[in-house]
Amino acid sequence: MMDRAKIFAEALFATDEGPPDPERIRWLMDDLRDFLGHAGGRARGIFRLCLFACDWLAPLSVRKVPTLANLSRDERIRALATLEHSALGPAALGPKAILCILWFEHPDTQRETRTTPSCMTEVRS
Amino acid sequence: MSLHAGRMQRGPLTLDCDTVIVGSGAGGAPVAATLAESGERVVILEEGPHVSGEQHGQMRPSQSVRHVWRDGALTLAVGLGDSPSVNVTAARMVGGSSAVTGGVCFRAPEAVLSQWAKDLRIDDLQPNAMARWFDQVAKDIHIEEVPANMRSKSTQLFIEGGAREGISFEPMSRNTHQCNGCGRCNFGCPHNAKLSVDRTYLPRAIAAGAELLSDCMVDRIVTDRGRAIGVSGVALNGPYGQRGDAVHVRAKRVVVAAGAMYTPMLLQRSGIGRGSRALGRNLTVHPSFRVMARFDQPVRGWEGALQSAYSKHYEPDGMVLNSVFVPSGVLAATMPGFAQAHAKFRNQIDHLAMFGGMLHDDGGGRVHRLPFSREPAMTYRMSPRDRARIPVLLDRMAKIFFAAGAREVFLPVFGLDPVDADALGRIDWSRIHGRQFECSSQHPLGTCHMGSSPDHSVIDPTGSVWDVPNVFVADGSILPTSLGVNPQWTIMAMALRVAHRLVRA
Numbered sequence: 001m002m003d004r005a006k007i008f009a010e011a012l013f014a015t016d017e018g019p020p021d022p023e024r025i026r027w028l029m030d031d032l033r034d035f036l037g038h039a040g041g042r043a044r045g046i047f048r049l050c051l052f053a054c055d056w057l058a059p060l061s062v063r064k065v066p067t068l069a070n071l072s073r074d075e076r077i078r079a080l081a082t083l084e085h086s087a088l089g090p091a092a093l094g095p096k097a098i099l100c101i102l103w104f105e106h107p108d109t110q111r112e113t114r115t116t117p118s119c120m121t122e123v124r125s
Numbered sequence: 126m127s128l129h130a131g132r133m134q135r136g137p138l139t140l141d142c143d144t145v146i147v148g149s150g151a152g153g154a155p156v157a158a159t160l161a162e163s164g165e166r167v168v169i170l171e172e173g174p175h176v177s178g179e180q181h182g183q184m185r186p187s188q189s190v191r192h193v194w195r196d197g198a199l200t201l202a203v204g205l206g207d208s209p210s211v212n213v214t215a216a217r218m219v220g221g222s223s224a225v226t227g228g229v230c231f232r233a234p235e236a237v238l239s240q241w242a243k244d245l246r247i248d249d250l251q252p253n254a255m256a257r258w259f260d261q262v263a264k265d266i267h268i269e270e271v272p273a274n275m276r277s278k279s280t281q282l283f284i285e286g287g288a289r290e291g292i293s294f295e296p297m298s299r300n301t302h303q304c305n306g307c308g309r310c311n312f313g314c315p316h317n318a319k320l321s322v323d324r325t326y327l328p329r330a331i332a333a334g335a336e337l338l339s340d341c342m343v344d345r346i347v348t349d350r351g352r353a354i355g356v357s358g359v360a361l362n363g364p365y366g367q368r369g370d371a372v373h374v375r376a377k378r379v380v381v382a383a384g385a386m387y388t389p390m391l392l393q394r395s396g397i398g399r400g401s402r403a404l405g406r407n408l409t410v411h412p413s414f415r416v417m418a419r420f421d422q423p424v425r426g427w428e429g430a431l432q433s434a435y436s437k438h439y440e441p442d443g444m445v446l447n448s449v450f451v452p453s454g455v456l457a458a459t460m461p462g463f464a465q466a467h468a469k470f471r472n473q474i475d476h477l478a479m480f481g482g483m484l485h486d487d488g489g490g491r492v493h494r495l496p497f498s499r500e501p502a503m504t505y506r507m508s509p510r511d512r513a514r515i516p517v518l519l520d521r522m523a524k525i526f527f528a529a530g531a532r533e534v535f536l537p538v539f540g541l542d543p544v545d546a547d548a549l550g551r552i553d554w555s556r557i558h559g560r561q562f563e564c565s566s567q568h569p570l571g572t573c574h575m576g577s578s579p580d581h582s583v584i585d586p587t588g589s590v591w592d593v594p595n596v597f598v599a600d601g602s603i604l605p606t607s608l609g610v611n612p613q614w615t616i617m618a619m620a621l622r623v624a625h626r627l628v629r630a
Contacts, residue, residue, distance in 0.1 A: 011463050012464065015468045031187070034191070035190075037365070038192055039190070039196060039199070040196050042196045042199070042200075043196045046199045047199065081462055081466065084540055089539035089540045090539055090560065093539065094199065097458035098197070098199075099458075100454045100455070100457040101190070103457075104452065104453045104454030105185045110453075113453060113471060114423075114475045115427070115453035117427065
């Protein structure tokens, strides 16, 4: 599951300058592991199911052979975007939601997007 | 013992009391305080942990979601037919969802109470009879208006747009004291300024001698010859907070207040209320939709009270407009695209405003019990009337943002790119399937609703389950219909009504 999540995150957070910083992706995966560990079996099940659907259906939506791991970076991005705009789009929301919530809590992301929170007595790293 | 963490429990535990209350949220806590202060021996069992204000402040929003929100906020009521699926969020902690709401308090509309009294033939649900309970709650949890200077810029912009469209807004009321408007309400108040039930009713109950056991999962209500004799469950003191040692509470009376998702599950697992066709049905959720808008100027919508103003302008159409904001990560999650396309939007997050719209829905949902699982599955079939309201609501909200000067609007429709004012008019809403709407809810209600006949209700007018008279229900599940407004004040008022009848009995 974590490999699939990493592929999804690298496609989601890529920029004009290329793939996201590997160090930040490592931080994201560590935090995701902790999140799913605490969030309960049903949350893990839904997250896993959504990722599985994206991994197999997104390539099919651009007429490629599953899974996302078999595609190039640009093809993955195109496949996931196409899936999101299809009737199966809600499948992409689960992973996107959790990964975005975590990603935007990284201090560097907050600095880049000017979204530093104003109300934290102490933030655990 | 007064407040005891089940995860610290060593070995099996057996307790005796007059009343055991399952759940410590907006329903269970007022009952606990009332009964304990009347001299009863009360035990409260709560599945989630106790989290202090200081601990809330030390958590990032996602840490709050993983530790105190149920299922990491991924609970879903699956939409049937042309209905949207609804993300139903609830807390799992001492104080229940009251600790992670925006603190918004509305009295139940008089029309709703009058309808309940008339349809169910229960006179003391009339607005004038219920007023004493609402007044009592207002005093107990310190309900006050949010001052205008605490409104976020996001809210101010929407209000300005509304004014240009002839729509007025009013200040919301919340259960707060000395709130500084930091906007973290949904992740637990770090300043103890939100007077949720873990800051009000539960300390009163404990001061009066009640015992509260957190991290304790109740499996079933134990019955003997048609009467409840207690509950059985486990302390969550196993590895990683898993099920551990057995907990038994012997009691003369059981009050279930586990919320509209879990109360019907507990009754079903215990073989109670099975004869009622209403058990687990009639779920209403107040389907809610967030509309975002991009402005030229920075908005920084997270600075200011999370919820501060509302409009009842469209109430006759079953719609209420509520101010709201969410963390930047949640905002980003709802933006379309991947990679560069997504980055384009996420880099403008500080220019986004947001407002919420909520439907006063008909009961079309259901909580299902799954074999081999204690977790409920939920389905939601929206009524045709409510389904037809969605595009109307979204169109109206988008127009208000454009009147305020928004450049483009993000509608909660999966796969739909942001639209400008011209593109809004070109949307063919008839081609958008219900499943494509992004819908959320914090108000599951009605799955064990009160009534005057066992044929079409789960509990009688006193709050007692029809087939087991010393089992009572006191939470959002007992409301006969949705309210059209945030329900915590009404849940507390209904709980007080049930509790005072128990004291008199």
